[in-house]
Amino acid sequence: MLIMSLHDPISDMLVSINNGQKSNKTLIFVPNSNIKRNILLVLKNEGYIIDFEPNGYFIKIFLKYFNNKSVIEYIKRVSSPGLRVYKPSNQLPKVLSGLGIAIVSTSQGIMTDKDARKRRIGGEIICYIA
Template sequence: MALSDSIGDFLTRIRNAQLAMQRTTKVLFSKVNSSILEILRDEGYILDYQKEVVDNIPSFIVTLKYHEKSPVISDIVRVSKPGCRCYSKYKNITKAYNGLGIFIISTSKGVMTDYNAHKLKVGGEVLCRVF
């Protein structure tokens, strides 16, 4: 069965694994998922991730992060969906949760946070919101 929204599936796997208090979860491999995982690791939302290949099917093993037995990611939501894409100019990008969270944006210069997109003055598709 083919997925119509691989990013939505990726975010749902992370959300469900944290609700179940799992230490790791397995997500599908893609370049966009790799970029999002790198941002989540750099921003401190996850501990680490590793690429794994089983039966010629690549995937990522994500090590989730907890603080005092509660997940660090309290909210991870897909903003731009396949049926309704959400694009934004850099001037119109707002702060997620008054600066406590981040938006992850796919721009012409790669996938980056809202802060970096505003600094580089590039807009793009708002992929997800993390808090």
């Protein structure tokens, strides 16, 4: 049985992805929620994971590797339940000078920093991934 803290479920998912890749797992399970599915959709579209499948109470996440190295080298939670970080579109950070992405929760949904800048909307910075 999977036991996780429920104070910050997004952070728990990011840590599970990071730990899964460090231990060379191809498949991990995290508890299901709408925001997690939206974040995973961004990760899939940007090529950081192979795929994900919502499966009842859990989400199956298929991790991606290239030349036996994990595709995600850096993952960091920025905004947390105790300290929210909001930025307007002109102040959204460029992760590793544009080589990584920041996932942003906006009024038009969850998207990358590049998409938010293009649409000129700011929002809450969820995490950095490179």
